[in-house]
Amino acid sequence: MYDCIIIGSSVAGISAAINLKIRKKNFLLIGSKEFSAKVQKAELIQNYVGMPSLSGCELSDALEKHLESMEIEITEARVNLIVRMGDKFMLSAGSDMYETKSVILATGVEFSKKIEGEDAFLGNGVSYCATCDGFFYRGKTIAVVGSSKEAEKELDYLAGLAGKIYYFPLYKLGADAGMSENVTVVTERPVKLVGEERVNGIVDKAEKIWEIEGVFFLKDALVPSTLLKGLEDDGMHIVVDRQMQTNIPGVFACGDCTGRPYQYMKAAGEGNIAAHSVVEYLAK
Numbered sequence: 001m002y003d004c005i006i007i008g009s010s011v012a013g014i015s016a017a018i019n020l021k022i023r024k025k026n027f028l029l030i031g032s033k034e035f036s037a038k039v040q041k042a043e044l045i046q047n048y049v050g051m052p053s054l055s056g057c058e059l060s061d062a063l064e065k066h067l068e069s070m071e072i073e074i075t076e077a078r079v080n081l082i083v084r085m086g087d088k089f090m091l092s093a094g095s096d097m098y099e100t101k102s103v104i105l106a107t108g109v110e111f112s113k114k115i116e117g118e119d120a121f122l123g124n125g126v127s128y129c130a131t132c133d134g135f136f137y138r139g140k141t142i143a144v145v146g147s148s149k150e151a152e153k154e155l156d157y158l159a160g161l162a163g164k165i166y167y168f169p170l171y172k173l174g175a176d177a178g179m180s181e182n183v184t185v186v187t188e189r190p191v192k193l194v195g196e197e198r199v200n201g202i203v204d205k206a207e208k209i210w211e212i213e214g215v216f217f218l219k220d221a222l223v224p225s226t227l228l229k230g231l232e233d234d235g236m237h238i239v240v241d242r243q244m245q246t247n248i249p250g251v252f253a254c255g256d257c258t259g260r261p262y263q264y265m266k267a268a269g270e271g272n273i274a275a276h277s278v279v280e281y282l283a284k
Contacts, residue, residue, distance in 0.1 A: 001099045002028050004278050005091055007227075008106030009035055009074050011264045012255025014063055015271025016104050016278075021070050023279050028100070030075045030093055035060050039264070048264055059264070078154075080129035082228040084248065095131045102281055104274045105224050105238060105246075105253040109262070117193030118217065125199030125214045128226065130154035136214070139163045143202045143215040145190055146170060151218035158216065159183050166202070166210045186210065224257060234259075244274040252277055 004020060006013045009031025017029045042056030051062070067074070077093035082103060091098045118126060127133040134157060141164040144155050148171050159165055159180035167183050168190045179185060188204035193215065195201060201209045224238050225231045232239045232247040237259040244252045254270035256262045 001088070001101065002026055003100070003282055004028075004102045004104060005030060005089075005098055005100040006104045006106060007031070007079050007091075008108060008255065008257075009033070010039060010106065010108060010255065010267065011059075011063070012267035012271040012274075013104070013106035014067065014072075015268040016106060016254060016275040017072050017271075018066065018070060019272050019275035020278065021072055023275070025279065025282070028075055028098060029072060030077050030079055030091075033074050033076055035063060039063075045264060078129075079227060080132055082251075084228070084230075084250075087250070089250065092129070092132060102250045102252070102278050103228075104244075104271075104278060105227075105251065105257060106255045106267075106271060106274075107224055107227075107253075107257045109236065109256045115190055115192055117195075117199065121193055121195060121199040121215075122226075124197060125195065125212075126193070127214065127216050128219065130158050130216055130218065133214075133216075134158050134161045137162050140213040141211065142166075143168060143190070143210060143212045145215065145217045147217075147219045149174065150220065154216075154218050155183065156180065166212065168202075168204070224253070242273075243277040243280075244270055245277060250281060252281075 003025040004027040006016050006029045009029060013031055020027045039056045039060055045054040045059060048054055079091055079093045081092040083090045089100050089103055138161045140162055142162045143166045144158060145168045155167060159182055165183045166186050168186050188206045190202050191205050192203040193199045199215060201211050202215055203209050225233045238246055238253040238257050240246055240253050240258050244254050246253055252274040254274040255267040
């Protein structure tokens with residue numbers, strides 16, 4: 001059992017991890033070892049105190065060195081579900097399950113819009129977790145919508161189970177992308193899901209209907225309220241108080257997922273506050 005699990009390895013999540021390490025807490029930092037694409041692509045950062053005219057790559061290097069100096073490791077996984085069980089939480093990440101006393105959400109902001117029918121068919125043919133639900137589609141025809149190249153790993157897993165897959169990449173597919181024989185790449189963007197009680201078709205921008213029995217949305221980040229039932233948001237951001245506490249005791253949030261401004265200084269400060277709030281919560 002962990003004292004805390006931090007979801008997200010950009011500035012806010014790393015700030016929280018550093019402060020929990022200082023307070024000698026047993027925690028897990030889940031995210032990407034590449035940190036954040038947003039950080040990597042930043043051309044010039046001028047408002048990070050003490051580090052003027054900093055590039056995104058330089059900030060990433062500094063974050064990596066700080067983690068290494070404190071012996072903090074990043075567990076690379078995609079969190080699919082968080083379930084509250086009394087005064088503790090169970091997290092599903094990839095094919096693994098973790099138990100923790102508290103959670104810090106530093107998930108950033110999910111900018112990709114949901115398509116029509118995505119919410120309506122959730123649990124009725126729509127899934128966000130290949131390793132959780134892939135077995136149910138053994139030998140069946142499904143669609144997979146991938147937000148980035150990272151989705152191709154889970155696509156390969158699903159290709160070993162499903163009979164046929166229509167793959168909708170929402171990014172430029174590289175020439176080196178090797179696809180299984182049962183995977184058909186669809187270049188038109190998906191715009192709508194159709195069906196009655198369960199999804200049975202996905203409609204592309206050219207208005208062609210692809211007949212399917214299920215669809216997997218493999219996104220870089222899920223809307224936090226999708227991860228954790230009952231989490232309060234304002235439509236785009238998690239609602240928190242000044243201690244970064246959400247409406248669910250033991251769950252804290254920090255960084256871009258709590259609202260504007262989307263700035264690294266804000267994220268670092270909120271990660272610090274979230275970690276201290278976790279320490280106080282555990283003490284109670």
